[in-house]
Amino acid sequence: MSDGDKRVINFGAGPSALPDSVLAEAAKGLLNFKGTGIGIAEISHRSKEFVGFINELESLIRTQLDVPPTHKILFTQGGGTGQFSAVVLNLLARHRLLHPELSDDQRHLDYVLTGSWSKKAADEARRLGGGQVNIAADARTHSESGKAFQQIPAHDAYKFSSDPALIYYCDNETVDGVQFSHEGSSPTSFPFHLLPKNILLPLVADYSSSFMSRPIPRIADHAVIYAGAQKNIGPAGLTILIVRQDCIVDVDAAAKLGAVPVPISMSYKTLDDNNSLHNTPSVLPIYIAGLVLQRMKDLGGMPYYEDTNRKKAQKLYATLKEGEEKGVFRGKVKEGSGSWMNVVFDVLGDGAEARFISGAEQEGMKSLKGHRSVGGIRVSLYNAITEEQTDKLVAYMKKFIAEAQ
């Protein structure tokens, strides 16, 4: 694997690093998939080999995440942005069938805003109409400027509707580096205890950038959990959905009652009725995701990744704190709200950020620039980043701190 020798450490926020062993295996599969003599990108998605593979993919997710039998696992294209629309359309259809008597004004969609992505999701719900967007909590109100997403809102800041069409949150905000704690007792955990009672919860979670980096709390209470694959799971082009069965509804019947029409490829019922093979799926990204998930299982599944990812994040935040105390770095996120996956901070001083980035590149560490909308540094520590690679960055940060004195 001579090309592999030249590989750098890729701290990019996504598309992001994949394990070397998976890429080497995928390179072989490109030419010959499971001895068929046909490459994986060329094989029919209806061949027994591929159908077997996609079923195995389902099972690898179900067992590792402990997805209950009440929920289907579906695969589609279009990423998180596609789901911004799809969850609204499918859950508005569901709500219409449950409550045909309500007007659009009486149909609420609750959004929890903790960063750029949940804000975009709420914007899309407003665009599509068919209901009223209610901001259940907005993390920006906690910030000094009133404009920045820097923390998870305090529990007493949430106001949920009593019977909304959906309740939306984003587990991990990739741009802003804000993430919910998964310790139920933490003040920065998602406030499951405040959610409306006596209804099947229409809870939607965007897990795009933290999917399978650790267990998902209270899966059974979720209506839809979705994730683009291109952070922890595989290449861009695959979107994974976990959908509670009561949310797989006859969208055409709902449209007849006045719901917004749902494009056929966005209907969860279409996906489910056809084992996610209504139309040609993104075969190659699915294949690579399968290789990644098998490797994850072999390494120990969620307990292994939770443990490793916690350690990686702790090391990085400890070093960041060290730099803060010495006036070299400034973290952008309040303590307790910091993401395990995307650690964001500024490097203080004239030209210091560029020096930080180019010094890292010289040591073979790339893609450390923050999102163009917020600037600064962003270190993405997805599953494929090892503890050793994190240690290398930590050592570099410590050296940078020392040299800045």
Added chain:
Amino acid sequence: MSDGDKRVINFGAGPSALPDSVLAEAAKGLLNFKGTGIGIAEISHRSKEFVGFINELESLIRTQLDVPPTHKILFTQGGGTGQFSAVVLNLLARHRLLHPELSDDQRHLDYVLTGSWSKKAADEARRLGGGQVNIAADARTHSESGKAFQQIPAHDAYKFSSDPALIYYCDNETVDGVQFSHEGSSPTSFPFHLLPKNILLPLVADYSSSFMSRPIPRIADHAVIYAGAQKNIGPAGLTILIVRQDCIVDVDAAAKLGAVPVPISMSYKTLDDNNSLHNTPSVLPIYIAGLVLQRMKDLGGMPYYEDTNRKKAQKLYATLKEGEEKGVFRGKVKEGSGSWMNVVFDVLGDGAEARFISGAEQEGMKSLKGHRSVGGIRVSLYNAITEEQTDKLVAYMKKFIAEAQ
């Protein structure tokens, strides 16, 4: 390339064969893209390397197909099925902005039905509402059973609306093996001369299974031409759009006037405003498509492929005719309507079809089974299938005919 030695000839209808040299190059790119030290599936879609690549992809399509400057070339996900919805939503929005005074009953969508795919497209337009579907021509009325798609309709069978929101046809029907002739004078060509006058034509063509297999006639008259990549261009997961600029409209303004809301990822304006990078695209399929398109250019572009694909089809149809005359095969499509890309026929006699398929597999030729909805044999002769590979199948068919005597 030891795995390559074991490769079979893949006559599958899609996902379908890719050139060996492209797959070998892609296997390298998986580990290291353009010397970045980062694999193509891992690199940021906003990196200068990837943006350069997608711009080059645009240019490779534009120059080879001679796409005029009136038209944008856009990339998205979701395949042809995604576009069944997207073209309807975008062109209904355009029509609403042009004619806000019309009721849904007065807004027509003209569909030409020549096979399973155009029928599905029309079904989707009916599902979405917002206008009346008018079947401008239905090839089944020409068939004996009144149910089979076996030919392109005669020119006098078309009835177009005077100012419809869209006029839809599918250049090549992958399942039924029916394709429009590109000789303007042919009775099985698309009847451009019968289209409504004095409007900017809202002509939509599904080119999924014939894209870049030969030149596209009268591109400038088209509102939208689209194609899933997974036949001639690359792996599944990439959809290519050629959109005339007047069809890139403010869908939100149209929705305010009562048009069906358009999911943000399906809005052509969103794609265009963001150089097809509104959200993370399917990076790996795009990469492989770029390699395929570069190879196509190197081999001689459209003139080369038109010439080669014509020869391949002629050889196959000649052999099919030979088998028909000897009572061994029965073609499913009327003369003049046969697809260059998907040649469909029955093998006559008890168990003969299974014998034909297994004999071919023994000689390293796979995926010859017809679509599950119609049965029989389907030979897909996409760009990656060489003349030599076609000759091998032709020789096998001749041997099969001889042995059946």
